Amino acid sequence: MKNRTQKWTISILAAALLLMSASPANARLEAAKPEQTEQTEQEHWHGSKGQRDAGHADKDWQAVREQHRAFRLHRLQDAAKYFGISTEGKSAKQLHEELRAARNNDKAKWDRYKAEFRAKRLAHLQKIAAKLGIAHEGKTTRELRREIHAEIEGSGMK
Numbered sequence: 001m002k003n004r005t006q007k008w009t010i011s012i013l014a015a016a017l018l019l020m021s022a023s024p025a026n027a028r029l030e031a032a033k034p035e036q037t038e039q040t041e042q043e044h045w046h047g048s049k050g051q052r053d054a055g056h057a058d059k060d061w062q063a064v065r066e067q068h069r070a071f072r073l074h075r076l077q078d079a080a081k082y083f084g085i086s087t088e089g090k091s092a093k094q095l096h097e098e099l100r101a102a103r104n105n106d107k108a109k110w111d112r113y114k115a116e117f118r119a120k121r122l123a124h125l126q127k128i129a130a131k132l133g134i135a136h137e138g139k140t141t142r143e144l145r146r147e148i149h150a151e152i153e154g155s156g157m158k
Helices: 002-046 049-054 057-083 091-107 107-132 141-155
Strands: none
Touching: 002 057, 057 091, 057 107, 107 141
């Protein structure tokens, strides 16, 4: 019985040592793979370093972000004027908070503002559709927007 227990113990220890010795080598291989994968993903989404330096993708995105911030601020200022809120020297965050308070105070006026905004948007899309030769009578804003996008992408105007 003692002999069998010794053989069994030695077998288990040998197997454990083999597993432990194989583990660090495997861990090193696994550690190398994610770096390569991350690098390939980085290159896929952001281009290689040479492409980033040659192109100005980051600057383009910065410009787009700035345009979006300016557009958002303009919309907030328009809404503030509608509600009679002063806009001088106020940040977008301050205007947003004041508009939220005004919206909660006078929900009927907020609904009128939304209806007017949607009507302006529809009129703008109808004007664009007319320039592109798209029939716009009786169509919703969503339908017009989809047709305009399809026309622009289909004609290569983009």
